[in-house]
Amino acid sequence: FFFQAEDGIRDFCLSRGLGDVYKRQIESHAKDIIEMLVKRCNSPSSFDWMSQLRFKYDESAESCNVTVHQTNTAFYYGFEYQGNNGRLVVTPLTDRCYMTLTTAMHLKRGGAPQGPAGTGKTETVKDLGKNMAKFVLVFNCSEGLDYKSLGRMFTGLILTGGWGCFDEFNRIEIEVLSVVASQISTILAALLCVDKDNYTHTFNFEESTLQLNPSCSIFITMNPGYAGRSELPDNLKSLFRPVAMMVPDSVKICEIMLKSEGFNDGENLAKKMVALYNLMIQQLSLIHI
Numbered sequence: 230f231f232f233q234a235e236d237g238i239r240d241f242c243l244s245r246g247l248g249d250v251y252k253r254q255i256e257s258h259a260k261d262i263i264e265m266l267v268k269r270c271n272s273p274s275s276f277d278w279m280s281q282l283r284f285k286y287d288e289s290a291e292s293c294n295v296t297v298h299q300t301n302t303a304f305y306y307g308f309e310y311q312g313n314n315g316r317l318v319v320t321p322l323t324d325r326c327y328m329t330l331t332t333a334m335h336l337k338r339g340g341a342p343q344g345p346a347g348t349g350k351t352e353t354v355k356d357l358g359k360n361m362a363k364f365v366l367v368f369n370c371s372e373g374l375d376y377k378s379l380g381r382m383f384t385g386l387i388l389t390g391g392w393g394c395f396d397e398f399n400r401i402e403i404e405v406l407s408v409v410a411s412q413i414s415t416i417l418a419a420l421l422c423v424d425k426d427n428y429t430h431t432f433n434f435e436e437s438t439l440q441l442n443p444s445c446s447i448f449i450t451m452n453p454g455y456a457g458r459s460e461l462p463d464n465l466k467s468l469f470r471p472v473a474m475m476v477p478d479s480v481k482i483c484e485i486m487l488k489s490e491g492f493n494d495g496e497n498l499a500k501k502m503v504a505l506y507n508l509m510i511q512q513l514s515l516i517h518i
Contacts, residue, residue: 254489258319280328282360297361300328302335307362307390307444317349317356318482326353326472327360333470334446337420339413341398343451344474350450353474354394363444364391370400376408380435383412383447387434390442398449399458410465413447417468420445479503 262281270277283298284306295306317323330340330353342350351367358365368382379401386393401409412435419432423443430441449469452458480503487495487502 254316254318254485257485257488280324282327282331299331302331304331304334304361305444307364309358309362309364311359311362314359316359317352318485319356320478320481322474322477323349323353323356326474327357329470329472330354330357330448336470337417339417339447339449339469341449341451341469341471342474343453343471345476346452347477348474349477350474351394351396354392354448354450358392363446364389365394366391367394367396369396370398372400372402374401374405376405376412379405379409380412383416384434384437384439386445386447387416387439387441390444392446392448394448394450396450397452399451399453399461401459403459403462406459406465407462410462410468413465413468416441416445416447 266277269275272278279300281299285296285298287294287296295308297304297306326342330342333340340354342353344350355365355367366382366386382393385391415432415434419430419434419441420443422432423430423441430443431438432441433439451461480499483502484495484499487498492498
């Protein structure tokens, strides 16, 4: 089965004239994963297979549920309409971030990608939401945010079941973060109660009684290297599962983009193009670039 799927996906990815480049980027990654599984996977319980984002359709259920699995976690597919939007080029760094975020949601915690600018922290959260068909809202945090504004944002996520990604979360004042830690702790405690009781849960949040949609999740991104950033309080750190996002693999990204456009020798071309651009950055001034 693996060999047949490998040949089919390779032909699909390298054929010209297909309608959507973004779809070919996903299929190119799927081809690489199948090649890896053919070489290394010898059991359904192998970690190489279990670590992949897998989708299962349950025909026996009355509602025909689709579930998303990764490692020992499972979530309901969201069926949120995504439109014909762009997709992220998936690299091994992206896969590791996916595993950390899905494990955090399974443990009823938030996810906290952190690293330098341009490493894809926010985009990885958004692309995981696209994979699981969840509605993702990105909020750009600033020093002017107070706990009341954040409480209104949290209320919307609780009621709709959306995902909230709070970009540059450590720009918020330290006094506000202490109150926000209490708000997030209340939400995560309510999510734990939903699993235990197995029914729709209502709880008190900011002097209101809200009906919790268990699909909601909270993510934060941080860039510790910038000046003027606050250190998160310990009670807030404990609510999030951190994942370090380092410099992305430019060669792999370039290779997948070239293959999605129909280049047969994308691997060698990617190495040459990345080497060329690295030399340009080193040798040329900003005016020439």
